[in-house]
Amino acid sequence: MTTDANLTPARLLARLRDTAPLVHCITNYVAMNIAANTVLAAGASPAMVHAPEESGEFAALAGALTINIGTLSSEWVRGMKAAAQSANQAHKPWVLDPVAHFATAFRRTTTTDLLELRPTIIRGNASEIIALGGGKSAGQGVDSGDPVELAEDAARTLAQTRNTVVAVTGAVDFVTDGTREVRIFGGSDQMPKITAMGCSLTAVVGAFVAVAPNAPFDATVAALATFAAAGAIAEKEATGPGTFAWHFLDALYGLDANSLETKSRIETLS
Structure with a gap:
């Protein structure tokens, strides 16, 4: 994994807007529309393709692949595996979101199989990352029951053993490549x-790594910084969750490299 001092969040956002990369998103029924609109607002082009008959072929065409296991079915799992295998063969980065992977045997098995296909980036909440690292989490379903700081050691270990970038998201996000x-x-x-x-x-992490495939750590940081900045902007206008949702899309769409440069709040630990 490489890094480049020039790959700041602001510069990567500008690159994303200039190139509008194609992002192959295999996500859940609940998230599909919202995720597609968010990727569009960020400046990329989403494709929600999951059928095993075409997901492998499509993953090779896209700039990056994202896999979210939120609403699993056997058919979708076959599509996920075909896409991840194809992305690897085409040297395309891919992102795994192991939603509530600890909840059922089906989820545990699916996640284990996908981990063996070497995701470039893993993004999850604190409970998901703790459990993925072999610890005992307080998660309930898809909701995290643990603060991000308790997942940092698990994230480091996971990044080192799996040779991947791990992002733990919550009130304060944490990103490590080990x-x-x-x-x-x-x-x-x-x-x-x-x-x-x-x-x-x-899905937005996928958009950023599509424009920086050789720098997944920097791409992940840029995606999370962009998302956080848009959230902070939207909060000032929103009166509740309903208005926040559309203010967030507008804030993400309106964010540019200059404003992101001033609004990013990133603490480098090592």
Whole structure:
């Protein structure tokens, strides 16, 4: 994994807007519309393709692939595996969102199989990352019951053992590749009150890594910083979760490199 001092969140956002990469999103029924609109607002082009008959072929065409296991079925799992295998063969980055992977045997098995296909980036909430690292989490369903700071050690270990970038998202986000680490501040406490915000963030991570495939750590940081900045802007205008949802899309769409430069709040740890 490489890094480049020039790959700041602002510069990567500008690159994304200039190139509008195609992002292959296999996500859940609840998130599909919201995630597609969020990727569009960020400046990329989403494609919600999941059928096993075409997902492998499509993954090779896209700039990046994202896989979210929120609403599993055997058919979709076959599509996920075909897409991940094809992305690897085509040297395209892909992102895994292991939603509530600890809840059922089907989810555990699916996640184990997908991890063996070497995701470039893993994004989850604190409970998901703790459990993925073999710890005991307080998660309930798709909701995190743990603060991000309790998941940092699990994220480091997971990043090192799986040779991947791990993003733990919550009130303060944490990103590590096993060597480098940052915390990202911002966002809004309205975000957990709206379904599919995390799923949409995974899709946006895919958009950013599509324009920086050789720098997944920097791309992940840029995606999370962009999302957090848009959330902070939207919070100022919203009166509740309903108005926040559409203010967020507008804020993300209106965010440019200059404003992101001033609004990003990133703490480098190592």
